[in-house]
Amino acid sequence: MPDLRQKLAEPGIILMDGATGTQLQKMGLPVGQPAELWNLQNPEAIKKHYQAYRDAGSDAILTNTFGGNRPALEKHGSGDQIHEINVAAARLAREVAGDNVLVLGSMGPTGLLMAPMRPLTYDNAVAYFAEQAAALAEGGVDGIHIETMSDLNEAKAAVEGAQQATDLPITITMSFDTHGRTMMGVRPEEAVKTLWAEDVLAVGVNCGRTLEENLQAVAAMRAAMPEAVLIAKPNAGLPRLEAGTEIVYDVTPEIMVEYARKFAAQQVKMLGGCCGSTPAHIAAIKAALEAA
Ligand SMILES: [Zn+2]
Numbered sequence: 001m002p003d004l005r006q007k008l009a010e011p012g013i014i015l016m017d018g019a020t021g022t023q024l025q026k027m028g029l030p031v032g033q034p035a036e037l038w039n040l041q042n043p044e045a046i047k048k049h050y051q052a053y054r055d056a057g058s059d060a061i062l063t064n065t066f067g068g069n070r071p072a073l074e075k076h077g078s079g080d081q082i083h084e085i086n087v088a089a090a091r092l093a094r095e096v097a098g099d100n101v102l103v104l105g106s107m108g109p110t111g112l113l114m115a116p117m118r119p120l121t122y123d124n125a126v127a128y129f130a131e132q133a134a135a136l137a138e139g140g141v142d143g144i145h146i147e148t149m150s151d152l153n154e155a156k157a158a159v160e161g162a163q164q165a166t167d168l169p170i171t172i173t174m175s176f177d178t179h180g181r182t183m184m185g186v187r188p189e190e191a192v193k194t195l196w197a198e199d200v201l202a203v204g205v206n207c208g209r210t211l212e213e214n215l216q217a218v219a220a221m222r223a224a225m226p227e228a229v230l231i232a233k234p235n236a237g238l239p240r241l242e243a244g245t246e247i248v249y250d251v252t253p254e255i256m257v258e259y260a261r262k263f264a265a266q267q268v269k270m271l272g273g274c275c276g277s278t279p280a281h282i283a284a285i286k287a288a289l290e291a292a
Helices: 003-009 021-026 035-040 043-056 070-074 079-098 121-140 152-165 187-194 210-226 252-265 279-291
Strands: 061-062 102-107 143-149 170-174 202-207 229-234 239-242 246-251 268-271
Touching: 003 102, 003 170, 021 035, 021 043, 021 070, 021 252, 035 043, 035 079, 043 061, 043 279, 070 079, 070 121, 079 102, 079 121, 102 121, 121 143, 121 152, 121 279, 143 152, 152 187, 152 252, 170 187, 170 229, 187 210, 202 210, 202 268, 210 229, 210 252, 229 246, 252 268, 252 279
Parallel strands: 061 102, 102 143, 143 170, 170 202, 202 229, 229 268
Antiparallel strands: 239 246
């Protein structure tokens, strides 16, 4: 089984995958339907999705479990399936990944606001994330990857939950999509300082808005904490509607490569793409990194 700690100690960048949600929508997942249900209902599509990133050259793929925590699943009436959904996602990824590609268990936000705004208390959040992390570990993931966090307390709760449930390595990224801060007002400097102290292997940025804004957030993290191991997994720009129905992302693989070089110059150790990025983007980054 691949070992994230060991791979981080080796020279070079760990190439992650690109988007999951927007890719599954291209495969027929109706917009608005939780992608996680396909782990049980359409496992062949999920395997095909993982395989596409493996073929593109990803060193690490994320499980299709971004919204696989209890509050997120309960919104769709699937809270009672949380265990099977997460175990299945991890097992399918493990099957595709083989012995060399890392499988990281994706955990996104609960979608609830944290206390004092309610209704999510810190302890409840820890318990929700521990529940999901335990199922991902049972399914055979090599690490837990917490992503798209906006609230620093929820981010800490996710780390603590994962630590309660498993001994697996943990990585975490936040989304800086609101004028250089997260939606909840967290600055990159504050995020890296707080989260790096939580015994995680890497901290960084994902999703967000433009590549340039993601780069600025990474640069701010790097300046604030030169010794931190950093991750960049930016969106392929912002989505726009074409002809009123089709969702389009304008960042081409070529533009993504240009920014991959800039992220590499900030010494990021893990690099991939978020919403709108495809296996073609990942394959292009792979080629560029190999040529560097
Ligand atoms: Zn995204």
